[in-house]
Amino acid sequence: MKKSKILIGAAILTIAGFFAIAADHIDAPAVAGGTSDITDIYAFEGQNTDNIVFVANVQGLITPANTASAAFDENVLVEFNIDNDGDAVADLVIQAIPRDGVMYFFGPIAPSQSGLNSTILADTAIRNEVQITTGGSAIVETNNGMSFFAGPRDDPFFMDFFRYVDIVTPGDDDGDGEEETAFLPAGTGDGFASDSFAGTNVLSIVVELPKSMVGNGDSVNIWVETKRKQ
Amino acid sequence: MKFNNIKLTAIALLVSFTAFNCSSDDDNGPTGPTGPNFTGTFAQQDQMGRPAINTVFVDMADKNMFNTTIPSNQGAAFQTKFEAKLLALNPGYTTNALTWDAATFTGALATDVLTVSLNGTTTFFDGTNVLTGRALADDVINVELTLIFGGPDALTGNPTNPGLINDNVDGNDKPFLSTFPYLASPW
Numbered sequence: 001m002k003k004s005k006i007l008i009g010a011a012i013l014t015i016a017g018f019f020a021i022a023a024d025h026i027d028a029p030a031v032a033g034g035t036s037d038i039t040d041i042y043a044f045e046g047q048n049t050d051n052i053v054f055v056a057n058v059q060g061l062i063t064p065a066n067t068a069s070a071a072f073d074e075n076v077l078v079e080f081n082i083d084n085d086g087d088a089v090a091d092l093v094i095q096a097i098p099r100d101g102v103m104y105f106f107g108p109i110a111p112s113q114s115g116l117n118s119t120i121l122a123d124t125a126i127r128n129e130v131q132i133t134t135g136g137s138a139i140v141e142t143n144n145g146m147s148f149f150a151g152p153r154d155d156p157f158f159m160d161f162f163r164y165v166d167i168v169t170p171g172d173d174d175g176d177g178e179e180e181t182a183f184l185p186a187g188t189g190d191g192f193a194s195d196s197f198a199g200t201n202v203l204s205i206v207v208e209l210p211k212s213m214v215g216n217g218d219s220v221n222i223w224v225e226t227k228r229k230q
Numbered sequence: 231m232k233f234n235n236i237k238l239t240a241i242a243l244l245v246s247f248t249a250f251n252c253s254s255d256d257d258n259g260p261t262g263p264t265g266p267n268f269t270g271t272f273a274q275q276d277q278m279g280r281p282a283i284n285t286v287f288v289d290m291a292d293k294n295m296f297n298t299t300i301p302s303n304q305g306a307a308f309q310t311k312f313e314a315k316l317l318a319l320n321p322g323y324t325t326n327a328l329t330w331d332a333a334t335f336t337g338a339l340a341t342d343v344l345t346v347s348l349n350g351t352t353t354f355f356d357g358t359n360v361l362t363g364r365a366l367a368d369d370v371i372n373v374e375l376t377l378i379f380g381g382p383d384a385l386t387g388n389p390t391n392p393g394l395i396n397d398n399v400d401g402n403d404k405p406f407l408s409t410f411p412y413l414a415s416p417w
Contacts, residue, residue, distance in 0.1 A: 023281035023370065028293035036275040043346040044353075044365040047409055052346065055366075055413065064417040077272040081301075088301040088341050099266035116298055120268040136415040149411035154404045156413055157281075159371045160397040167394065168319070182393025186400070193398035199417050206411040211348045218350075219362070221343035223279035223301060227272035 023157050025060040035059060035073035036226035039202050040157050043222050046208045051145075054080050054094070056224040057202040060155060067152050067201045072098040072132065075229040078205055079118060082108060082222050084215030092214060095120055096150070096205050103150035103205065104129045108213055118227050146213075149206040160184065161196035274298050279342035280361075281354075281370045286319075286378075287312045287339060296342075305341045312336035319378060320391070326377045327384045328360065335377065357385075366406045366413065372396050 025039040026032040039060035046053045056078050062070045077097045081090035092108040097120060106125035111118065130141035133151025141148045166173040166180040173180060184193040214220050276297050278284070288296045289311065299307050313336040317323055325331050330338065345361055346352055352363025355373040364370060372395065381390035389395050404414035 024276070024278040024284060027278075027284040028276070028288075028297050029290075030294040031276040031297065034275075038276045038278045040281060041278050041344065042364045042366055043344055044363050045347075045351075052348065052352075053410075053412065062416075067416050076275075083301075083343065088304075088343050097268065104266065104268070115300055116274040118272045118274075119270070120272070122268040138411050138415070140410055142410075147410045152416040153411070153413035154402070154416055156366045156402055156406065158369075158399050158402050160399045163397065183397045186398040195399045195403055198403035201416040204411070204413050206413065208410055215348055217348065219345050219347050221279075221301075221345050223277055223343045225274050225277040227274050230271045230273050 023159075025157070031226070036076045036228055038224055038226055039155065041222070041224045042156070048208075050210055050212075051208050052211045052214060053206065053208045054222060054224075055156075056080065056096075056205045057153075057155065057157075058205075058226065059203045060157075060200065061197075062152065062201040062203070064199065064201065068134070070152060070201070070203055072103065072150065072203055073228075074098055077118060077120060077227045077229070079225045079227060080107075080207065080222060081111075081225060082214050082220050084217060084220045086221070088221060089114055093118070093121075094207055094209075095125070096207075098132060098150070101132050102129050103132050103148070105148055105207065108209070116227075118225075145210050147206075147208040149204065151204065152201045153204040155197045155200050155202045157197050158195045159197065160193045163193065277301075277342070279344045280339070281364065282374060283339055283342045286374070287315045287336070289315070301341050301343050305337060307340075309333070309337050309340040312340050316378065322381075322390060323378075325382045327380060327382065328377065329382065330377075367401065369400055372400070 023040045026037060031037040037058060039057045042055035044053050059070060077095055080094040082092040083089055084091050090111055093111045094105060094107040096103055096105050105128040106121050109121050109125040112121060128143050128146060128148055130148040130150055131139050133139045138149055160183060163183050172178055184191060186193055284293055284296050313332050316332055316336055323332055326335060344364055347362040350362060351359045352365060353359050354361065354364045354368040354370045376384045376395045379391040379394040384395060406412055406414055
């Protein structure tokens with residue numbers, strides 16, 4: 001079982017050379033398989049319904065064997081962008097960057113500039129930090145109503161990615177003599193649908209904070225950027 | 231050996247003397263360790279709003295560019311290309327379950343930001359609420375497949391391409407947590 005999952009992970013990486021993988025795993029040549037590759041983002045109401053939770057996952061398809069050695073890159077800034085007036089321009093950012101086993105968080109704060117380049121607002125923003133978790137037990141820091149986590153987690157994304165590739169690739173891809181035209185039925189084993197991301201991990205950054213800190217309207221738009229030090 | 235030591239001492243003295251001279255006019259500000267150094271410029275490499283947008287709708291040649299086009303410019307740069315891609319994936323596309331024609335649907339998708347409600351249910355789609363967030367358990371791929379392939383009656387029992395609107399993987403391989411940090415522990 002364990003071995004087959006590792007083989008699946010290897011197969012995913014092989015196929016990734018030819019196809020971009022959903023959700024955002026290995027989505028583009030410049031970031032595929034690198035430390036700045038975003039795999040997914042999530043945004044949802046917290047257990048405390050006055051709070052909103054933002055999740056950014058990077059470096060997907062980490063096998064269990066490689067998880068202990070997986071690490072955030074100290075030259076990669078992960079930036080949560082928040083647009084609270086509907087123009088798809090960031091009004092606030094939350095910046096996360098690791099140093100020596102600690103993830104530092106700055107914000108939310110108005111960015112110093114919009115666009116593709118950022119500076120870290122270490123001198124002006126609210127600063128928080130959490131020790132980066134290395135095992136299965138999550139280390140969490142809570143401060144002034146905000147909570148922080150950084151470390152490996154099970155990849156929460158699920159999809160029969162292999163079948164999707166077979167469907168959108170012309171011709172017979174699985175060797176049964178017919179073009180694949182539909183997803184496989186639910187079930188277990190050959191010929192049934194399976195989660196291509198089962199048994200793999202990602203590096204997660206999770207921030208929970210009061211909704212009032214991100215906007216006063218009915219909604220906000222969010223997206224996550226990774227930026228590399230020049 | 232002894233001679234080498236003398237030479238090393240001389241070099242060390244010379245270096246310290248030179249260093250002292252050189253630094254005489256640039257150490258006048260506050261000094262001393264102040265914690266980690268976060269200076270520098272950070273340039274964008276990847277970005278993401280909604281799941282699978284770059285993966286599904288952007289041609290291989292454009293994928294890096296999509297990641298480095300700020301969201302407020304993405305609509306103008308990519309809507310037409312997204313529409314062509316949608317019609318390539320589903321040549322029979324008319325409208326979808328949201329009653330969006332191809333231009334409207336791809337116009338909404340091309341600006342790749344995730345709208346999140348601050349006063350209601352946060353879900354990608356739960357049968358009632360549409361694009362009000364993304365929760366961990368949301369089956370976002372089925373939602374997107376349904377909107378791409380399912381046609382206008384996909385949610386009322388009469389989908390077009392019924393074999394393409396559900397990948398039959400309906401949940402994660404580990405249960406999520408009800409408390410922070412919500413994601414399951416690693417394998």
